Amino acid sequence: MKLFPKLTNPHVIGVIFLVVLLGLQELKVTECRVISEYDEKVEYYSAIDCRKHSAFLTDFGAVGDGKTSNTKVFEYAIRNLSQYGNDGGSLLVVPPGKWLTGSFNLTSHFTLFLQNDAVILASQDESEWPSLPVLPSYGRGRDAPNGRFSSLIFGTNLTDVVITGCNGTIDGQGSYWWDKFHKDELNLTRPYLIEIMFSNQIQISNLTLINSPSWFVHPIYSSDIIIQGLNIIAPIDSPNTDGIDPDSCSNVRIEDSQIISGDDCVAIKSGWDQYGIKFGMPSQHIIIRRLKCVSPDSAMIALGSEMSGGIQDIRVEDLTAINTQSAVRIKSAIGRGGFVKDIFVRGMNLNTMKYVFWMTGSYGSHPDPSFDPKALPIISGINYSNVVANNVTYSARLEGINGDPFSGICISNVTIHNVGNKLQWNCSDVEGVTSNVYPKPCELLPEKEGKFDCYFPDDKLPIESVDLKTCSFVSGLLF
Template sequence: MFWCFQIIRTVALIVLLGLVGFREVKCSRTGKVLESVSSFSYEAINCRKHSASLTDFGGVGDGKTSNTIAFRKAIEYLKQFESDGGSQLIVPPGKWLSGSFNLTSSNFTLFLHKDAIILASQDEGDYPVIPQLPSYGGGRNLSDSRYAPFIFGTNLTDVVITGNNGTIDGQGAPWWDKFSKKELNYGRPFLIEIMYSDQVQISNLTLLNSPNWFVHPVYSSNVLVLSLTILAPVTVSNTDGIDPDSCTNVRIEDCYVVSGDDCIAVKSGWDEYGINFRMPTRHLIIRRMTCISPKSAVIALGSEMSGGIEDVRAEDIVAINSESAVSIKTAPGRGGYVKDIFARRFEMNTMKYVFRMTGAYRSHPDQGFDPKALPVVTRISNSDMVAKNVTMTADLAGIDGDSFTDICFSNVTIELSPKPKEVQWNCTDVVGLTSVVSPPACSLLPDEGKNPCPFPSDKLPIDDIQFQTCSY
């Protein structure tokens, strides 16, 4: 059923793109016609009164010339229209090499033409060194600093990064190599990071080869991540697809992710830093997603979850050749909570596990964590799921003296691989129930008959956002 839905959606998208016409667009800065760009339209939370092309600021799309200064000049110029209907920077067809740049303007759109490719510089000198995230301490590099994301923005309202499926290529291979050899002094850059912002839209793009996480909204609210294709080698770790982090009201829909790490990783800070920062991720919707991640989860909750994660709703998900579906990762020292997590209508093929929870994910930013800071994991529901070619149905391990509670599985059918694990349900320190589950669950999750797991029926505010059709 879900495969049919994916095919129909793809065909509809192709037809829609074929109907989009193209005509001339004038730049509000110079009045020049943007060469190679005819008219285009797209949906956004808001449209803009003013627009300009990267070429108006000296941009050269040959794939070799640096456009770092062109991007920075363009954004600085367009900032003057922040309170006059907003502005849009158009990236026309071509290959646009650039170092890191900062979206400093609110009411701003970065629009990529369908034949535009932004190439991230591989030179460390093109990435400013900025402070580490306050909810993470020293991070994985145990440093107070990190390299700035390739595209980033802070304290913005109404910022859109979109296109007619234009491409942003992080060119991450040198970063991956240096990280594996421990040759970096600072944390690798994320591809896109928006901080302390409200009304954020990232949509209709192809994102490739990020040095680190791809899309990282952090300390933000009212975030839309829509119709992204995210591709990284499945052998490269830390190439998470989408990481909503200490955010409220987030909607992720219609994304296709191939990753060497979690396709979606829900986070809220690490150990004592996340506990003290106290900013949870909550009211998160994930819909119509396809994931391939042989080493990691389709949706991971944690391991950095010390500020808390609550009210996550995931539905209509396709997983192929992935380690697990919904995975909870935590440990003593994390504190915080993971609660009110609802997942339904998953279709999976070739999985190491279907369900995974661990209270022994023991990586820490430093030795300052409190081992007595125990996480609360409760009210986790998984329903209406089908999986084929599965090695192990469930590996569920809570914490001694801190059991994971109110765990529910209903209407779940698992077909095993030719060489499955002998024990299909490994359960320790968990409390809950099951209903119509095959193969049968462990004794800690008794069968309660036909008693479906809950899924919320109320509507979240992020679903009420109305899009405008913007034409240029």
């Protein structure tokens, strides 16, 4: 009898990588608790705010058979509950079952809660996905130049929104969209799984997200965001399935999550070429910690490539990657403009990597030919410390731009084992210093006398001081 299936399915391979990554330990995804007393069950969870009113999706006639469309039910339920926005807010509970739905919109002062064994299943009927205009900081869709499909779970101009659960699942059923992408049959850009725009006070936590049509979690033009306790899984060859992409966002906390992806596990963005420059909203004041990543063809964390509104004050610590192309990668190009500066990374444990350090000044994808060839990005103040890497092909590929070098690079306390090539450091148009780094860095990053640690800020970002409240609801009751 065969103990394992033939390892040709990327999804199966990815799950096995995740088990290895976590050291064969049980996933810790949530702190929700269920307490039964007689005929009532009280379910506890953590959130930025608790709600006075609650209802179950089934109270509005939903059918959880995985076949019946519940798009109108979600829309009606959320519209009905929105009346409580100024009276303590509302909670919509998705109970166990498979709840097929197309895109639906959230409301303010609202919590969407998925109980254990609840699955929101994305429809593959395009008629259930409304179209939206292109994003102003992008100027066109990523897959097609015109509009884009609304995300499965969408919201704009909201305040105080929570998407959480007791490890419920949101399944994007992305294979339909990936196939159309590969066949170049898309007239609109693929939907994301979750997108929140022009909003503040956002929490996305304690869920399993699988098989998004494109990016999984995309907060954009928003602030005061907590993303934690997510398990994000897509086949490692699925196109553009980034895990978490804060885009022109500020005051963001991403933590305690595991991601298997066909693209970057986390990508910080801020608009594309002339459109991002004009929109001018940077991504800033972001902390990423205790992240675990598998992405053989992409980065654990990417800064860019769409970074034309600027990226600054990014703090990254306590990361683990296995079978991932690179760790924290900077992607930019002539025409991007903008900046990537004040980047602080410490504590990375890397296993089976192509590159430990990778910076690119020639990531040349552009929305259209109208970009300004004189718009040069500024890349400066990039700090890495306390890195251990094993089974590495190249230590570093650092390529700035001729006449526009990447400057202020600091790398300290790095040990890279089991290297695969004699030329370990490939550097051009970069400036900086190193300390206690093995193997020896390139001449453009000389060893500074006396050991030192690259700088990491001591102060806390405001989002780090936000404590979650313990909230509860009674199963089966509307109150």
